[in-house]
Amino acid sequence: MSILVTGGTGYIGSHTVVELLNKGYDVVIVDNLCNSKLEVLNRIFKITGKTPRFYKVDVRYEEELRPIFEKEKITDIIHFAGLKSVGESVKFPELYEENNVGSSKVLLKLMSEFKVHNLVFSSSATVYGVPKHVPLMEDDPVGGCTNPYGQTKLDIEYLLKDYAKEHKDANIAILRYFNPIGAHQSGLIGEDPQGIPNNLMPYITQVAVGKREFLNVWGNDYHTIDGTGVRDYIHVLDLADGHLAALRKLAEKPGLVIYNLGTGRGTSVLELVAAFEKASGVKIKYVIGPRRSGDVDENYADVTKAKREMNWESKYNIEDACRDSWRWQKNNPNGYDE
Numbered sequence: 001m002s003i004l005v006t007g008g009t010g011y012i013g014s015h016t017v018v019e020l021l022n023k024g025y026d027v028v029i030v031d032n033l034c035n036s037k038l039e040v041l042n043r044i045f046k047i048t049g050k051t052p053r054f055y056k057v058d059v060r061y062e063e064e065l066r067p068i069f070e071k072e073k074i075t076d077i078i079h080f081a082g083l084k085s086v087g088e089s090v091k092f093p094e095l096y097e098e099n100n101v102g103s104s105k106v107l108l109k110l111m112s113e114f115k116v117h118n119l120v121f122s123s124s125a126t127v128y129g130v131p132k133h134v135p136l137m138e139d140d141p142v143g144g145c146t147n148p149y150g151q152t153k154l155d156i157e158y159l160l161k162d163y164a165k166e167h168k169d170a171n172i173a174i175l176r177y178f179n180p181i182g183a184h185q186s187g188l189i190g191e192d193p194q195g196i197p198n199n200l201m202p203y204i205t206q207v208a209v210g211k212r213e214f215l216n217v218w219g220n221d222y223h224t225i226d227g228t229g230v231r232d233y234i235h236v237l238d239l240a241d242g243h244l245a246a247l248r249k250l251a252e253k254p255g256l257v258i259y260n261l262g263t264g265r266g267t268s269v270l271e272l273v274a275a276f277e278k279a280s281g282v283k284i285k286y287v288i289g290p291r292r293s294g295d296v297d298e299n300y301a302d303v304t305k306a307k308r309e310m311n312w313e314s315k316y317n318i319e320d321a322c323r324d325s326w327r328w329q330k331n332n333p334n335g336y337d338e
């Protein structure tokens with residue numbers, strides 16, 4: 001009985017692997033390391049005293065993935081592997097289609113062949129496109145994605161729905177994450193973006209540690225509490241825990257289910273900056289800039305379905321997440337590079 005975790009050395013994957021190992025699951029990771037480092041495995045060992053089995057595999061290539069299905073006794077899959085940079089996806093839409101949708105097709109083919117019934121998939125709030133209202137509910141309309149990355153997530157959701165129709169014994173949990181932030185409290189694992197961070201929290205922590213001079217706040221004329229964009233920032237440990245809840249749900253054989261994973265609360269850019277300053281004691285210099293193309297005013301989750309059906313809800317608040325992001329960044333100013 002093993003859980004196959006694709007993309008398991010990445011940001012959310014590594015935190016989920018720690019939770020899985022702590023709960024006694026047998027974990028097998030496949031990752032091609034295109035956006036993560038092998039050092040993650042040492043850190044996972046330091047936290048848990050266990051090392052998951054690791055295979056450097058590109059999930060796009062059936063011939064690389066097949067031997068893992070042959071060798072390991074996989075019962076469940078958590079599929080994190082994917083490219084996730086919105087800006088990069090605008091430049092290279094075919095690469096995003098090939099990597100994200102292509103690898104999901106290969107995974108489904110092998111799942112079917114090897115009769116693995118349970119799959120948890122990393123989707124994103126981005127599938128809701130431009131929200132007509134908040135909080136967003138799972139049965140709200142999807143589509144109108146503002147970038148090719150988001151479109152790949154939606155395309156994979158459709159693939160999974162078709163698969164579930166054809167495979168009556170399949171159990172699939174589509175988890176739509178909102179904005180993951182934070183890090184493990186050990187300060188040993190965390191988010192390690194390559195180059196200039198696109199996302200807000202890693203940008204803030206890099207300003208705090210002196211790697212960037214100031215934060216650009218993308219727009220202060222949104223229809224929000226203080227004019228800056230409002231998002232639902234969820235601690236990565238809560239997210240990790242949501243995957244364990246999803247695995248338990250799949251054991252009830254529910255067929256295909258969809259859950260938002262968020263906190264249900266919106267926080268503006270300036271509120272997050274203030275929370276970070278409070279948690280870290282470091283002042284964040286910022287400059288108000290123009291709006292970033294594709295951004296929306298507000299985006300946060302209705303989380304009642306996940307609570308009702310999986311008995312899962314977030315436990316950490318924004319201050320906890322800021323404190324943990326800061327500990328990770330301070331202890332590892334260059335991420336996993338020494």
Ligand code: NAD
Nearest residue numbers: 007010011012031032033034035036058059081082122124
């Ligand atoms: P990440 O980049 O840290 O992790 C993804 C991992 O997948 C990396 O280790 C990368 O090396 C690996 N990978 C990519 N393509 C691969 C391939 N073809 N074969 C094997 N491995 C491959 O990203 P993350 O933040 O941990 O995100 C995990 C998943 O969650 C992604 O699918 C992402 O789209 C989704 N998601 C992330 C966010 C977010 O803001 N972080 C929000 C919503 C959804």
Ligand code: WQD
Nearest residue numbers: 086124126179198199200203216217218229230231269295
């Ligand atoms: C948050 C807020 C920005 C950076 C993205 C993806 C989404 C999902 C999560 C994967 C916005 C503002 C940001 C900066 C800023 N990922 N901001 N200065 O855009 O909500 O979501 O990550 O699925 O698909 O689109 O997150 O962290 O980039 O931005 O002012 O340097 O911070 O304008 O209001 P976003 P983000």
